[in-house]
Amino acid sequence: MLHHDDMPGETPPRYGCLECHEDAELAVADRLHPAASDRYRAHLRSCSDCRRMNQLLEAVYRGPDPAASGVAPLRLTSRDREFAAILRRVPGERPLPWYHRALHTAGVVTLATTAAALAVALVVRPGDPVLEDAPLAGISAALTRANDQDTAASSDDEPASVAPHQAQVDYGRVIAGRGYLSARGDGPPVLTDTFTVGTRFSVEPTRPAEQGQSLQVGLLGRILANFEPGTEIEWTQASPGALDLTLERGHIAVRYERQAGDPVLNIHTPSALVRVVGTVFTVEVDAEGSTNVAVLRGKVEVLNPEDQAFVADVQAGYRFELARATYADVGRNDVRVAMPLSDEMPSSGEVVSGAALSAADGTIPTSWVVPGLPAAAPLRRLENILAHPAPPQRSPADRAQTDRRAPRRYTGLLTARSSTARADDGEALIDKLVRDTHEARREAGRAALERCKNLYQSAQTRYLSARCLTRFLHEHGDDDDLVEGHLLVGILRMDFANDYPAATLAFERFLERAPTHPEAELARYRLWLAGIEDGDINAAIDRGREYLRRYPNGKYAGKILQRFPKLVSEL
């Protein structure tokens, strides 16, 4: 070690390496007296060893930087995997030592006998809250469920904390629109509105001078997808951990209200793997086979399909073009494709009655990020989206909105008033007027219902009919002849908002008021379906039994029987 104690004029003669070492800790912690600090710094300038020591000590006190080392933060999918692994490990923690296990084995018979005797003596009731409130009972049950389901999953690295029931995972439904559904590998066509894994969807391309029809499907009870004309897509895999779609060409929009434990949605395209953990987005495979991903809410990861290496994160409001690896703002066409998914379920706790339900009316939801679009709800329309590479199109939804006339209510009443009522006395005249009024109101109700049904008929405007029906129920909901509105509202809340509690409420209200209605069978079937898609398997089984009891040879009996064994067996 070099000594510089005797260097004239540089430092005070008594301040050498020994003093420097003594002061080093205080200097690094910035707690050294200013005068001493000056001497310390001056010594460092002249002594390389002490300088090195100072650097090292500073590094020790500064400590390692986890962020600079890539330790944190983890990506969302990695966190998903880790969380699932944690849940798998929980019951396995704290293994009993060998002597505890031996004692356990030896004493288990004695304990069981004692417990049985006590139980008989005390006549413990099954629903005793003391037994149910045991510490860890809830968490153990949840975690045991998660582990059971995870063991059953084919993919062992995905979240499975509250994984959906297998009966939910295996089946999907056609909600609206037209398309050709067939089994995998040019198999036979699917002729019902429910389909299973391995189904291939072909939506007929748009012909000139003809408006093509998109196809809307529901998967898992939480995924709503809109397939545009010209789309070729296949549902390739479904497990409690992952749900895979393979998009060969075309343009699709997906809304996925993912909850903890729900499977990750993977969309495979020829050039990318789009991994989704809960969002609203569109994926397009264009004519050149390149993939474009636009995200309206949430975040999507784009991965390399071969090695699943990370390619890009697409945030809400951005459109990522894989071929050019560039980001742009989402365009009008992307939003247009996603518009049938705009009837979002309100956050939990808001749904209290049918009157409080929100419904799609062609307004772009405020939760969707569309750059350049005003925040004011009346201005959040498709036509107000500024930049878009494709020529602007007038959507059928807009056309339907324009064509919609203001309801002509009570026209019958006016007619009645203008007509001459030949009555002998005033009372008869009043009776007639009341009768005419009721009839006119009923007519107006029928007309309003008809308008809503017309909106419901087209796949392009079906999601809009929820708003129409909500207004109809507000005005004519008390009329027993027009109770069908409740059924339609229930179907729409179920299909487009994935709002199963509201749908169940509507179906039950319909059945309560019109138990012998011709559509009561459909309502009971939908009630059963809503139970499954909401994950309430016990309720679904009860409703299924009720349906089969009432309609043993019913139209939907086959579908219910098809899924009944799985429902019961997995309880």
Added chain:
Amino acid sequence: MTGAVQVFDELVAPAASPEPAHVDYLSAEEQILLAQARAGNARALRHFYDTHQTQVRSHLYRLLGPDSEIDDLVQTIFARAFAALATFKGGSTLSTWLYRITTNTTHNLLRHRFRRNRVKAAFQWWVGGRGPQSSHADVRDEATRLLQHLAPDLREVFVFYHYEGLTLQEISQILDKPLSTIGDRLTRARKRLLELVAAT
């Protein structure tokens, strides 16, 4: 918020009645989260994990340095935390409680590695003498290496105080040791580190 508080009231009412909760340490949101997590709510567990995983991971990195076992340890720590949620009485903040679990989980590992490194160093000294130290190594790597030479008890206190920014009282609570012991360990850790730095 009112709804959430009601939910919390319903969930914690039976457990809270015999012994009042330590509301000083936990915010209202944390109490709700804790009650739901205890009830096995997967969302609450996930939120708990999301909130604290960075803290646990970073602390492990600072304590152990770059290590392939960090991910495994994070899983172990959270698994233990989830299993012990029902026994957490609210006598400290959630992060302090997690630090305690982390320390209990890593302490034996630290001791084992510390002993192994001493034996290894002694063996190397005997075989080849004191070879060239990592004088050319990056200062940051060298600092991490020096920290590994600190005894586990001292290292824990040093990391908590200087890297995590905890007070002596908090460290005392985490390690369940008297305040004077913590102060003494911190002084010894600093002294030992200075010796190690001066010796390089």
